[in-house]
Amino acid sequence: MNRQTKADILRAGIAAPSADNSQPWRFAWSGDDLDLRIDASRSGLVSDTRFVLSDLAAGACLENLIVQGRSLGYAADLQTFPQHDDELWVARIRWRHDPECDQVEPLAGAIQQRHTDRRFPWGGPVTSDTQTRLNTQALQIPGPRLYWPQTPPERKAALKVIRQAETLRFRSPTLHAELFSSIRFAVGWHSVCEEGLAPATLAVEPPMRPLFQMLRRPAMMSMLNRLGAASVLGWRSAWLPIRLSPGLCLLVIPSKARADVLAGGRALQRVWLEATLDGLSVQPYAAAGVLGLGFVSIEPAFQGALSRLGSALCELCESGYGLVFLRLGYARSAPSDRSGRRAPASFGDFP
Ligand SMILES: Cc1cc2nc3c(=O)[nH]c(=O)nc-3n(C[C@H](O)[C@H](O)[C@H](O)COP(=O)(O)O)c2cc1C
Structure with missing residues (x-):
């Protein structure tokens, strides 16, 4: 080679x-x-x-x-x-x-x-032919599969669990600190960065940006949470965009074994590449599945909420473990800001 x-x-x-x-x-x-x-x-x-x-x-x-x-x-x-x-x-x-x-x-x-697209609303529909193509890609890797909440009660249950998980990310001080530590506010709202999340990629509306930036302070988040801020953020970051998108599916793996999670990542990528070839925009939502697996330890007050996420997901996808939801739809244009990558040499042995 x-x-x-x-x-x-x-x-x-x-x-x-x-x-x-x-x-x-x-x-x-x-x-x-x-x-x-x-x-x-x-x-x-x-x-x-x-x-x-x-x-x-x-x-x-x-x-x-x-x-x-x-x-x-x-x-x-x-x-x-x-x-x-x-x-x-x-x-x-x-x-x-x-x-x-x-x-x-x-x-x-x-x-x-x-790429990841966090904007909305998107057009549709995501036809059954497209769903079949995405399913076929997931099944190329032994183990993972896609589950599509089809009926209104299934979609409602999926929306509920995603919103609960996203809300928890703003309610739990541990998860809040982790979330905001990945956002590179220092690059401003008009540039991208080579590692971490540039604010420009988060699709926060311009009038909301100063408030969003203030939320990184734990004291501010905790004060606003007394007024229900976490729930509004869960609604805005998950419920609303998913409601206004034509497609939603869940990557399901057969067990919690690391080999199955790795296979899940391979299947996720095949599905995402096929979706890209189809002209679809994609945003993953991983919090519900990852927190629901039961490995994450946060404040005792929220530990019960984590196990309820796990049970709700189990009920939704019947067998296996739901890991990552994908919101799908057709955007009118490509996003102007995409996450960057570090220099190749920083990954080790680059020829
Ligand atoms: C395992 C995994 C979980 C992710 N979870 C989320 C998520 O919960 N919400 C979100 O908006 N993006 C999520 N993403 C997308 C990443 O933020 C995105 O891939 C990264 O910023 C690189 O950007 P790119 O996809 O445009 O190349 C996730 C990606 C992966 C692989």
Whole structure:
């Protein structure tokens, strides 16, 4: 494998999504073998207990690497979690030149276009043909599947659980601190940044921006929470945009095992790339599923709310664990601001 091919593959990996744009990946080459590791300095916050968010991001990155490799004529022999006592080592990929891999891999064309869009409202519909295409991509990875709340009661139940989780992110001081620590207010409202969330990508309306920025102070958040601010924020950040979007689905995994979360990340990425090829906009909502898994420990007063999230999700998707909701629809234009990425050399062994 030449240097250019290795660099092209890694550039695809780096374009993957990650919670709060944390980009928690490290790469190391030994010959043509590529190791994907979780970056200890960019993982392990409270919502990332047991590396759930990092494993999802690692899965998405892994899928980009594999799809890009295939489009360049290389098949990937994959070993996941190769060493049990090294919890940061997610995968080793052994690349094999494969003459059958040299046809165009359609998903590869979407890797650099895919992005998160937090604006609304979006047009529709998300047709059953499109749903089938997205389902097919999810099922390419053994384990995960998509659940589509179809009937009004199902959609209502899904909206309720997402709103409750998003509200909790503003009510719990621990989750509030984590949420605001990822927002880079220092870059202002008109620029983007290479790591973390630029305010410009959050779709906060201009008149609301000064208030939103003030909410990062715990004392201010706690005072406004006495007036119901968290609930309004949960409504504005989740309930309203989802209500005004034609599509909603939930990524479901069969167990809480890390291998299944990683597979969930791979499936998430395939679905998102296919959605991008279809011209769909996507916003993930991960709080309900991740908090509902039961690994995260926050203030005792909110611990009951976490377990209720888990039960509500179990009821919704019948079997398995709902992990990430995806809001889908057709935006009139691409967002003008997209999250940036760090310089390739900062991910480790960049050829
Ligand atoms: C596991 C995971 C969880 C995410 N959770 C959310 C979320 O709850 N809300 C949201 O708006 N974006 C969420 N995102 C999107 C990320 O913030 C986004 O991927 C990152 O900022 C990079 O931006 P990009 O997708 O435009 O490349 C999530 C992404 C991943 C991979």
